[in-house]
Structures are given as C-alpha cells and as structure tokens.
Amino acid sequence: STVLMNGEFIPREEAKVDIEDRGYQFGDGIYEVIRVYNGKMFMAKEHLERLSASSEKIGIAISYSISELTNLLETLISKNSLSTGILYMQFTRGISPRNHGFPTDDVTPTFIAYTKIMQRPLDNLENGVSVITVEDIRWSRCDIKSLNLLGNVMAKQKAVEAxxxxxxxxxxxxxxxxxxxxxxIVNGEKVQTHEANQFILNGITRQKIIQLCNENGMELEEKAFSIEDLIDADEVFLSSTTSEVTPITSVNNVPVKEGKVGEVTKKLQGLFIDAIIAECGQ
Ligand code: PMP
Known part of the structure; x- marks a missing residue:
C-alpha cells in the first residue's frame, strides 16, 4: 500500500520511525481517524478542525492548511483505491535528542497518514454489544486527541478480558x-451524554448525533450521568467514527431493559446513515 509521510507518497515498507521521534518516545503528538465511505471522507472538515485544535492545545505547529491536508488525504485514498474503510493520520513533535522539554522551532513535526479497509460493523449495529464499567484513570485533558493512550488501552484490555x-x-x-x-443513555424520548469538557473527547460522531437530535426535534441533554443512571436507562448506545451508533445491550453482564436494541437508538442509526449517504453517496 501507499502511505503519506511528511508530504511524500511512499510504499508502506519504506515508512520508518526514528528511535528519537517524540511520538515514539513520549507519545508527544496528536491523531485523527476519519471514516471513508464510497471512497469519500465523512466529516473531514470537522476532523481536521479538531486536529488543528488539538495541535494548538499542545503547541505543535502544523504547516499544512486544512485544504492542503484534504487534498493530500484525497490523493492517498485514491492511490490506495479505498472504498470503505478508515484513514489514520498523526503528527508528532518531530525527531530530537531525548529531553522532556520541547525541541527548538527548527524541528519539524513528523506527519504520517495511511488508509485501511474496514467494513461497517453491521452485526454490532443490528444486535448491539456488551460493555463493562471501569474506573477512568486518565489525565484531565481528555479533550485533546493525544497519542498518549495508555489509560484508554488499559481500559479496553479489561473489556477484551471480559x-x-x-x-x-x-x-x-x-x-x-x-x-x-x-x-x-436514553430515557423515554430524552437522549443524554456527558458535556464536552476536559474529561471527554468531543467525538465528531457525537457532534453529528447532537445535530441530528436538534434538527429532528429530539430532546437532548449534554450533562454527565451516573453509573446508576446508566444501569437504569431505557436505552444505552456508544458512538465513534468506526462504530457509528452502536447499541449497548448489556452492562456488566446485566441486560439493558430486555436486552433489545431501543427505538430511539434505531431512529438515530437511521438518521446517521442518511447523513452518510447525503455526504458520501450510496
Ligand atoms: N472518546 C475517545 C476517547 C475516543 O478515542 C474516540 C474515538 N476516537 C471517541 C470518543 C469518539 O470520537 P469520534 O466520534 O470522533 O470518533
């Protein structure tokens, strides 16, 4: 396959990481994952704006404009003939002798991007998934889409083991x-999710769902809820670029209501697919 590295299109085998790259040594960088449907990026502008916001929050200067990045990513998709999948991209603070403080301004960020074939998770979308609850041990800047994912990795591994x-x-x-x-969570007609602050990543899928609720007169609250609220909810679902609107049918081995996919969740899934088709075609 062809990957993008520092503005050049090169074969996957030729893309190498330096042992003193700050992303490799410190997780000092940021990333994005963009869905590709029908060979077209979904919500690319929103993802690239979040990338730009993340870069500003940690002081990495990206030398490409959003339209330059869009052009490069579109070329990458076409070079790989990707139809349904994802595009992964990251910027690190670059290569410099190991030292916690930032390198001088002449050190340029390392930029890579590549594509991957990934089908829509149709089985999960239709039947729902099981989840467990774990303590959030992460830092207090979860709004930054940082390469530092150790807390997330450890949380996910607990799910895998369960x-x-x-x-x-x-x-x-x-x-x-x-x-x-x-x-x-959903109770009656009301949809609720944690407010966008420093304790969560403001998902692009989350933002689209909020927009869909507003456009369709659905009741929505952006406010944190408790584990008790989660367990008592009529419906529970999760959202992400790769998982879209995935129903949660069991929490800690206890079914959510009757363990069936809820009606409001199904409605949002339908609206979400309409939004994909409107932007990327059928
Ligand atoms: N929270 C975290 C911690 C994530 O890693 C992701 C997925 N990247 C999300 C939320 C969902 O964000 P998005 O809808 O932009 O994929």
Whole structure:
C-alpha cells in the first residue's frame, strides 16, 4: 500500500520511525481517524478542525492548511483505491535528542497518514454489544486527541478480558466516555451524554448525533450521568467514527431493559446513515 509521510507518497515498507521521534518516545503528538465511505471522507472538515485544535492545545505547529491536508488525504485514498474503510493520520513533535522539554522551532513535526479497509460493523449495529464499567484513570485533558493512550488501552484490555466490546469509564460519580467512544443513555424520548469538557473527547460522531437530535426535534441533554443512571436507562448506545451508533445491550453482564436494541437508538442509526449517504453517496 501507499502511505503519506511528511508530504511524500511512499510504499508502506519504506515508512520508518526514528528511535528519537517524540511520538515514539513520549507519545508527544496528536491523531485523527476519519471514516471513508464510497471512497469519500465523512466529516473531514470537522476532523481536521479538531486536529488543528488539538495541535494548538499542545503547541505543535502544523504547516499544512486544512485544504492542503484534504487534498493530500484525497490523493492517498485514491492511490490506495479505498472504498470503505478508515484513514489514520498523526503528527508528532518531530525527531530530537531525548529531553522532556520541547525541541527548538527548527524541528519539524513528523506527519504520517495511511488508509485501511474496514467494513461497517453491521452485526454490532443490528444486535448491539456488551460493555463493562471501569474506573477512568486518565489525565484531565481528555479533550485533546493525544497519542498518549495508555489509560484508554488499559481500559479496553479489561473489556477484551471480559469478552466485551468496550469499557465505559467513570470518574467518581460520573460516567465519562468509552475507551474509544462516547456514551449515551436514553430515557423515554430524552437522549443524554456527558458535556464536552476536559474529561471527554468531543467525538465528531457525537457532534453529528447532537445535530441530528436538534434538527429532528429530539430532546437532548449534554450533562454527565451516573453509573446508576446508566444501569437504569431505557436505552444505552456508544458512538465513534468506526462504530457509528452502536447499541449497548448489556452492562456488566446485566441486560439493558430486555436486552433489545431501543427505538430511539434505531431512529438515530437511521438518521446517521442518511447523513452518510447525503455526504458520501450510496
Ligand atoms: N472518546 C475517545 C476517547 C475516543 O478515542 C474516540 C474515538 N476516537 C471517541 C470518543 C469518539 O470520537 P469520534 O466520534 O470522533 O470518533
């Protein structure tokens, strides 16, 4: 396959990481994952704006404009003939002798991007997934899409060991988010998710769902809820770029209501697919 490295299109085998790259040594960088449907990026502008926001929050200067990045990524998709899948991209603070302080301004960020074939998770979307709850041990800047994912990795591994799809993290009394997803509950007609602050990543899928709720007159609250609220909810679902709107049918081995996919969740899945088709075609 062809990958993008520092603005050049090169074969996958030729893309190598330096042992003193700050991403490799410190996780000092940021990333994005963008869905590709029908050979077209979904919500690329929103992802690239979040990337730009993350880079500003940690002081990495990206020398490409959003339109330059868009052009490079579109070329990458076409060079790999990708139809359904994802695009992964990251910027690190570059290569410099190991030292915690930032390198001088002449050190340029390392930029890589590559594509991967990935089908839509149709089985999960239709039947739902199981989750467990775990303590959120991460730092207090989860709004940055940082390469430092150790807390998320450890949370996800607990789910894997429990044969679950995802871990739902909680900080004191509040459910924050999944290891790589946002978490939602539904009660009656009301949809609720954690407010976008420093304790969660403001998912692009989350933002689209909020927009869809608003456009369709659905009741929505952006406010943290408790584990008790999660267990008592009529419906629970998670959202992410790769998982879209995935129903959660069991929490800690206890079925959510009757363990069936809820009606509001199904409605949002339908609206979400309409949004994909509107942007990327059928
Ligand atoms: N929270 C975390 C911690 C994540 O890693 C992700 C997925 N990247 C999300 C939420 C969902 O974000 P998005 O909808 O932009 O994929």
């Amino acid at each position: 044969s679950c799809y995802e871990s739902i993290q909680y900080r004191e009394l509040s459910v924050t988010e999944g290891s790589s997803s946002n978490i939602w």
